[in-house]
Amino acid sequence: MxxxxxxxxxxxxxxxxxxxxxxxxxxxxxxxxxxxxxxxxxxxxxxxxxxxxxxxxxxxxxxxxxxxxxxxxxxxxxxxxxxxxxxxRLVPMPEEADRPAFLFWLAAMAANGYPIFSRVWHPEQFTIDGVPSESVRLCAEQHLEEFFSVMEQSIAGAPFFLPRGFTALDIYLTMLTEWSADRAALFKSNPRIEALCAAVMERPSYRTxxxxxxxxxxxxxx
Known part of the structure; x- marks a missing residue:
């Protein structure tokens, strides 16, 4: 558009x-x-x-x-x-070697992480009668757990997602954790995500x- x-x-x-x-x-x-x-x-x-x-x-x-x-x-x-x-250097340019990895993980976060939160927080939007469904919510929470587990295992830098250092992927992933119903539990299960988010949250831009x-x-x- x-x-x-x-x-x-x-x-x-x-x-x-x-x-x-x-x-x-x-x-x-x-x-x-x-x-x-x-x-x-x-x-x-x-x-x-x-x-x-x-x-x-x-x-x-x-x-x-x-x-x-x-x-x-x-x-x-x-x-x-x-x-x-x-x-x-927040987004790799087309000629840079880590551009494909950046695009893949940005798309994965946008397509496989972001939409799940709608089912967690608004399960009524996914039923015919508009009545909140506990089954929809619980299924979404399971999918979120799986999603963050994949993110945890895929972090290639320390502490940031890509070896090049801080990028827009780190901002995006930290944003997703803001929507978690239990961020402390999320971080306990995913220490690399916790370290990544801690580094992002120290930046003046994110704090503001x-x-x-x-x-x-x-x-x-x-």
Whole structure:
């Protein structure tokens, strides 16, 4: 989804503790000039015509680039910001040897980790009658346990995911752990993930962003 407008800075459409965490951390890392536009999901603003013109799939985050292009999806925003700012080394460039590994794991986190949390926190969205299903939730929690176990075994750096050091993968994975119902238990079972997240959470960019998300407007069930 690409829409062009005229603008002079980045504009991030966000909601508290949503997938906007990672893009906002990236914006902080690249020292970008940006402003945030809160999308009140409790009031269903993400479903209103004004926001649908920004992002037709009605999800946050969405990011308006300085040239007016608007993109959605956390993983897509991650790639664009990293590729437009190669000096940060947050995303390997096409000619770099670890580019395929980066793309694989970013896609794996986006496709196999991120969506599971919807079933954990909103199981009613996965039933015909809209009634929360304990079976759906428990199955999702099992899938999350398996997902994080795979991530734990696949960390190739120390403490970061890739041997090159800190990248957008580390931001993305740390964001996913923020949504865990029992983060302490997650870390106890996955010490390498715990070490990775601890290193990410020490960065000023992450501390700034997560503080805003913890204390900002409440995120609604979607």
């Amino acid at each position: 690409l829409i062009r407008r005229q603008t002079i800075m980045y504009k991030l459409y966000w909601e508290r503790l949503s997938g906007a965490i990672a893009p906002q951390v990236l914006l902080e890392e690249i020292d970008a000039d940006y402003r945030k536009v809160h999308v009140n999901m409790a009031a269903n603003e993400h479903r209103e015509p004004a926001f649908r013109r920004v992002n037709p799939v009605m999800r946050v985050p969405a990011l308006e680039l300085p040239d007016g292009t608007v993109i959605g999806e956390t993983s897509a925003i991650t790639l664009v910001l990293g590729e437009q700012n190669p000096q940060t 962003v997560i503080s805003e998300h913890m204390n900002g407007p409440l995120k609604a069930a979607d």
